Amino acid sequence: MNEIKDLLDRYFNGTCSEAEKQNVETWLETYNKEDNEWLAMNKAQQELWLNSLFTQIEVDIDRPGLLRKIPQRSPIRMGILLKIAATIILLLSIGFLFFKYQQATPTTAGPANQEIITGGNRAILxxxxxxxxxxxxSKNGEIATQAGLTITKKTNGELIYETAGQKEISENTGQAITYNTISTPRGGKYQINLPxxxxxxxNAAxxxxxxxxxRNLPDRRVELSGEAYFEVTKDANKPFIVVTEKxxxxxxxxHFNINSYQDEGQTKTTLLEGSIRVSDKANRNIILKPGQQSTLKAGNIDIRNVDENDAIxxxxxxxxxNDENLESIMRKISRWYDVDIHYQDxxxxTSFLGNISRSKNITSVLKILEKSGEVHFKIEGRRITVMR
Structure with missing residues (x-):
């Protein structure tokens, strides 16, 4: 994998051999031959696309189920490595990262060299x-006992609610309902197994x-603020209900994802598997099928087909x-890196299409966006100024 990256670094630095240059350009032209997009891109756009390519490859190195489909041979010629990269992309239906812009204004300002670490497993119970x-x-292992349940933290940070024993459950029957809350800060994420x-x-925030x-409840009702992905345990006699503000x-x-951040001004519900019913405060109901997303905004519910992988x-x-405007992107960055965003322009x-790893530090992410030539950033502590 490093050989591919080294080759492309040499390609853009102008230090690769003529044979290597031809190898790279032939592959890129072949991959994009239908629309000839590679040839139509300028150098900055090409670098953005390649960064998206390697971001996806780096992420999926940790998913051996996919990579096992690709033969492992050593040593491997460069041409074969490039084909492997292309195969991974095609398997994942990855789109290349590019930008749409209007009247770009060149500027040389760039992110200050300050370290803001990426988010991680952070939450309060x-x-x-x-x-x-x-x-x-908190230490791994049992961290609390209540309502006949033990709450255990696993080594990977996952939180699990498990039955503590039949005796304890019967003793708690008839008691008032007690509630727990898991909350993540900006810069946090967490996984939990409900009772x-x-x-x-x-997700963050x-x-x-x-x-x-x-136990002894007519349904399984939970309240969500922000964003979460659910894989619901089936129980035909006890529906699972997620309540958000609207x-x-x-x-x-x-399996489904709900994005209900207040600063987004809308609630998006995306179904990956099964069937769900979405109801607004006016009791209007819609049924979603896998691959569909509902958007509740200003009292209206719209349904459209989407790539559910984008939602999760x-x-x-x-x-x-996915053709996402810069303001929306910066809200995601603000939540994940726990920074405040201020606009000078x-x-x-200005919109973008593509993928960037959330494991990168914020400086790297901002530099990738800057390569569009449309936007630049200034970092001052935990304040990010966005400017032309």
């Missing part, structure tokens, strides 16, 4: 009695509130931009 546990620093076995992945036990989503057992890219460690006509 608030128990029914008000006790708070910082999951970022019914449902798995929840929380999000929270989920849920009963400490679903809608309810009801399922029996399925954050769960796979990626920023995914307007960017209503």
């Amino acid at each position: 608030t128990l029914a009695n008000g006790q708070t546990i910082d999951l970022s620093h 019914d076995g449902t798995q929840v992945w929380l 999000s929270s989920v509130r849920f009963p400490a036990s679903f 809608q309810e989503t009801q399922v029996l057992g399925t 890219a954050w769960k796979r460690g990626l920023f995914s931009f 307007t960017f209503s006509n």
Whole structure:
């Protein structure tokens, strides 16, 4: 993999041999021959696309199920390595990173050399009695017992609710419902197994509130703020309901993502598997099928077909931009790196398409965006100024 990166570095630095240059350009032209997009791009656009290419390859190196499809041979000629890269991209249906722009204004300003680390497993658990546990620093193993359940933190940071014993459950029958809340700060994410076995992945600046036990309840109702991906355990007799500020989503057992950040001004629900019913505050109901996304905005619900992988890219460690405007991108960056964003100019006509790894530090991410020539950044502490 490093051989490919080294070759492309030499290609853009002008230090590769004529044979290597021809090899790279032939492959790139072949990959894009239908629309001849590579030849139509300038150097900055080509670098953006290649960065997206390698971001995806780096992420999927950790997914051996995909890479096992590619023969392992050593040593490998450069041409074969390039074909492997292309194969990975085609398997993942990756789009190259490019930009749409209007009247670019050149500037030489760039991000200050200040280190702002990437987000990670950070969350606070608030128990029914008000006790708070910082999951970022708590030890692995059992961390609390309540409502007949033990709460255990695994070595990978995952939080699991498990039955503590039949005796304890019967003793708690008839008691008032008690609730727990898991909340992630800006720069945090977390995975939790709810008392019914449902798995929840929380994105940054999000929270989920849920009963400490679903036993003796008519449904499994949880409250979400922010964004989360759910893999719901099936129970035909007890529907699972996710309540956000402006809608309810009801399922029996399925996989879906809800983005309900207040600063987005809309709620997006994306279905990956099964079937869900989305209801707004006016009790209007819609049924989603896999591959569909509902958007609730200004009292209206729209449905469209989407690539569901875009909606859960954050769960796979990626920023995914699908013709996304810069303001929306910067909100994602603000939440993940825990920074404040300030605008010196307007960017209503600037949008991006592609993937960037969330494991990169913020300086690297901003430099990638800067290569469009449309936007530049200044870092001052945890304040990012966005300018032309």
